[in-house]
Amino acid sequence: MSAVEVRLEPFGGVVLSAAQRERLALLADVVVAGGAGMPSASGAEVHTQWIDRVIAVRADLAEAVSRVLVLEGDPDEVLAGVRAGDPELFSGFAFAVAGAYLINPRVRRELGYPGPAPMKSPALPGEAEAYLEDGILDVVIARGPIYRPTPGI
Amino acid sequence: MSSKDVPDVLIVGAGASGGVAAKHLAEQGFSVVVLEQGDWVNQSDLPGLRPEYELLGGGPWHPNPNVRQRPEDYPLNLDDSSAVIGMFNGVGGSTVLYASCWCRAKPSDFRVRTLDGVADDWPVSYEELEPYYRQVEYDLGVSGQAGNPAYPPGYAPPLPSLPINMAGRVMAEGMNKLGWHWWPGYNSIASQDHLHQKKCERYGVCMYGCPQGAKGSVDVALFPDALARGARIETGARVARITLDENGLANGAVYFQDGEEKFQAAKLVMVGANGIGTPRLLLMSESARFPTGLANSSGLVGKRFMTHPFGTSVGLYENDLEDWVGPTGEAIESMQFYETDASRGFVRGSKWHIIPSAGRPLGMINRFTLGEGGVAEEPFWGPAFTDRMKSSVGHLIEWMIMPEDLPEEHNRITLDPSMTDSDGLPAAKVAYTTGDNTKRLVDWNLQRSLEAHEAAGASKAWITSRNNPSWHNMGTAKMGDDPETSVVDRWGRSHDVPNLYVIDGSVFPTATGVNPTATICALAKRAATHIVETRREQEVSTA
Numbered sequence: 232m233s234a235v236e237v238r239l240e241p242f243g244g245v246v247l248s249a250a251q252r253e254r255l256a257l258l259a260d261v262v263v264a265g266g267a268g269m270p271s272a273s274g275a276e277v278h279t280q281w282i283d284r285v286i287a288v289r290a291d292l293a294e295a296v297s298r299v300l301v302l303e304g305d306p307d308e309v310l311a312g313v314r315a316g317d318p319e320l321f322s323g324f325a326f327a328v329a330g331a332y333l334i335n336p337r338v339r340r341e342l343g344y345p346g347p348a349p350m351k352s353p354a355l356p357g358e359a360e361a362y363l364e365d366g367i368l369d370v371v372i373a374r375g376p377i378y379r380p381t382p383g384i
Numbered sequence: 385m386s387s388k389d390v391p392d393v394l395i396v397g398a399g400a401s402g403g404v405a406a407k408h409l410a411e412q413g414f415s416v417v418v419l420e421q422g423d424w425v426n427q428s429d430l431p432g433l434r435p436e437y438e439l440l441g442g443g444p445w446h447p448n449p450n451v452r453q454r455p456e457d458y459p460l461n462l463d464d465s466s467a468v469i470g471m472f473n474g475v476g477g478s479t480v481l482y483a484s485c486w487c488r489a490k491p492s493d494f495r496v497r498t499l500d501g502v503a504d505d506w507p508v509s510y511e512e513l514e515p516y517y518r519q520v521e522y523d524l525g526v527s528g529q530a531g532n533p534a535y536p537p538g539y540a541p542p543l544p545s546l547p548i549n550m551a552g553r554v555m556a557e558g559m560n561k562l563g564w565h566w567w568p569g570y571n572s573i574a575s576q577d578h579l580h581q582k583k584c585e586r587y588g589v590c591m592y593g594c595p596q597g598a599k600g601s602v603d604v605a606l607f608p609d610a611l612a613r614g615a616r617i618e619t620g621a622r623v624a625r626i627t628l629d630e631n632g633l634a635n636g637a638v639y640f641q642d643g644e645e646k647f648q649a650a651k652l653v654m655v656g657a658n659g660i661g662t663p664r665l666l667l668m669s670e671s672a673r674f675p676t677g678l679a680n681s682s683g684l685v686g687k688r689f690m691t692h693p694f695g696t697s698v699g700l701y702e703n704d705l706e707d708w709v710g711p712t713g714e715a716i717e718s719m720q721f722y723e724t725d726a727s728r729g730f731v732r733g734s735k736w737h738i739i740p741s742a743g744r745p746l747g748m749i750n751r752f753t754l755g756e757g758g759v760a761e762e763p764f765w766g767p768a769f770t771d772r773m774k775s776s777v778g779h780l781i782e783w784m785i786m787p788e789d790l791p792e793e794h795n796r797i798t799l800d801p802s803m804t805d806s807d808g809l810p811a812a813k814v815a816y817t818t819g820d821n822t823k824r825l826v827d828w829n830l831q832r833s834l835e836a837h838e839a840a841g842a843s844k845a846w847i848t849s850r851n852n853p854s855w856h857n858m859g860t861a862k863m864g865d866d867p868e869t870s871v872v873d874r875w876g877r878s879h880d881v882p883n884l885y886v887i888d889g890s891v892f893p894t895a896t897g898v899n900p901t902a903t904i905c906a907l908a909k910r911a912a913t914h915i916v917e918t919r920r921e922q923e924v925s926t927a
């Protein structure tokens with residue numbers, strides 16, 4: 232495995248050059264190819280936009296991305312090699328790509344999330360009771376105590 | 385300094401136990417100083433409402449201090465530990481990040497030697513602790529359903545239950561088919577506005593800190609009352625050692641603040657620094673009188689470390705369960721397999737609970753790529769990724785299998801000979817191996833949890849992980865009646881130093897099979913109550 236040659240600067244500054252982004256698009260699509268009605272990594276702007284958010288908050292993942300970006304060759308073969316030879320590096324790279332992909336609001340919407348980030352979903356009045364009002368707990372109660380009593384021991 | 389300027393009580397650590405004690409003692413008119421190595425956490429700094437919340441939770445907000453690497457964190461040497469260990473260091477302690485699963489221990493937990501012939505009975509019974517559970521449940525806004533047959537009658541949380549949500553409901557139906565116990569979960573999360581806590585808005589990011597102030601984290605729920613009654617918290621104050629006067633009574637602590645060494649005097653010292661931080665501090669406080677560590681005449685300080693190396697299983701379900709709706713505490717729990725049944729090949733048992741899974745979509749990666757039963761060998765990356773995510777996000781239910789963990793003296797905390805924190809104090813070194821009983825217990829319960837998934841209608845179910853970091857640290861300053869075999873007495877008072885109390889999970893003689901914070905808080909409340917009730921007889925340092 233080649234040594235780290237590219238340093239991605241987290242926390243602002245220039246993160247990736249245009250050439251690096253192009254290369255990342257190819258590699259990221261090996262990890263998230265798209266399908267089931269959902270875009271690929273590059274289709275979801277992982278390489279142009281969302282990877283920056285990952286790099287900004289996770290220096291460990293930035294390092295994994297930088298180490299994979301310097302590897303030359305066919306993207307499928309490069310990543311197959313990394314996966315076989317350095318599974319931890321593959322995990323870091325794949326996690327970074329998935330992390331970028333999954334913060335794209337369009338992807339979140341496709342997956343059914345109500346918003347681009349966690350949202351309020353206050354319980355409706357009576358919601359807690361509604362789950363139980365058909366007596367679903369009755370059989371549990373009817374079976375009686377299931378703890379081992381200890382008084383006097 | 386005249387003795388009237390010396391505070392009555394110094395508490396080390398502003399976490400769960402420190403918060404309970406500080407509030408109680410300040411409200412009873414004691415002067416209280418709390419030394420806390422971390423800072424206040426500003427709600428607006430919490431990561432939960434940012435799109436990259438999960439990435440932040442795996443980095444600067446990770447429960448493992450070695451990953452977080454904040455200046456206030458002390459490192460852990462985990463080279464000899466089969467479990468990853470962690471905590472949060474700041475006002476609120478680990479409750480800032482905790483999932484708020486609120487679990488009373490059960491009567492049998494206090495009598496494991498008598499009932500099961502293992503480990504030790506506690507010097508306290510469930511019945512003795514029950515009034516203190518009740519009091520802290522009120523103070524920490526516990527929501528739940530009364531009448532659980534898994535507990536003695538009378539357990540009625542102060543706030544109504546949170547909704548069990550769709551995942552809880554689907555699994556409850558499955559459990560009913562099997563005739564297995566389940567109950568709506570208990571959470572120290574307010575289902576309605578309560579004291580300092582606001583009503584839960586179900587963001588589902590509880591383990592990244594609650595942006596709503598609904599969770600019973602003690603910085604939100606308890607410290608405001610303590611401060612209003614005159615308690616003082618020194619933040620950024622890392623205690624290096626507890627000091628003794630010539631009579632062997634605790635008289636304060638030396639601490640570092642902004643790199644400067646300072647001294648805080650006190651008439652009585654309480655340590656609530658977490659099951660790792662407490663033995664570390666006692667060991668750092670060695671002296672000519674206590675050459676192997678303060679209050680360590682039993683030799684047990686740091687030994688018998690227990691955690692709950694829990695397992696998980698998941699099932700895939702056809703219906704959309706919207707399983708990102710919070711809270712990320714317990715939706716439902718089961719105590720079906722909590723009590724010992726010797727025919728299973730192990731003693732003691734496990735509490736199970738369901739925790740919303742889709743709030744952490746990145747978590748799906750490990751669920752598949754490390755899944756047992758051939759799942760890890762199935763394609764996940766490439767063309768499979770989107771399909772896997774679509775079939776699981778919102779369609780997956782996860783059981784967490786919390787095991788009893790029994791004490792073994794070789795599982796221990798010591799001071800690391802070379803690694804240090806930012807003040808040059810030794811790191812904690814953790815030696816821990818998951819015991820055979822715990823492994824068998826987790827395995828057996830995981831297999832049963834697959835049956836529960838099947839009964840609930842899962843199209844596929846598998847075991848996703850074992851030996852998970854529970855962030856529960858217990859047992860390292862054992863409570864007991866005999867000074868030869870325990871560090872503190874039934875009140876948490878050191879057998880060796882009569883004005884030194886340990887109030888955190890260190891005092892647990894056994895781990896119980898439930899999340900520990902309810903019991904930590906109840907014990908801290910009981911210790912603080914005892915200090916108030918016996919204040920006239922309490923020996924204190926006058927030096």
Ligand SMILES: Cc1cc2nc3c(=O)[nH]c(=O)nc-3n(C[C@H](O)[C@H](O)[C@H](O)COP(=O)(O)OP(=O)(O)OC[C@H]3O[C@@H](n4cnc5c(N)ncnc54)[C@H](O)[C@@H]3O)c2cc1C
Nearest residue numbers: 397399400401421473477478483484485623661888899901
């Ligand atoms: C992610 C996560 C999820 C969890 N989920 C649950 C759950 O659902 N249910 C449950 O019951 N439990 C849960 N826990 C565990 C729970 O948070 C702890 O059991 C509880 O907070 C322990 O209380 P404590 O008082 O012992 O210590 P803590 O709350 O950890 O507080 C100890 C404090 O002492 C301070 N301290 C330590 N050493 C020093 C020193 N030398 N000088 C000054 N200050 C010091 C620390 O900075 C810290 O603030 C969870 C924990 C985590 C991290």
Ligand code: SF4
Nearest residue numbers: 584585587588594710
């Ligand atoms: S679900 Fe409730 S407790 Fe959890 S973070 Fe949201 S508001 Fe807070």
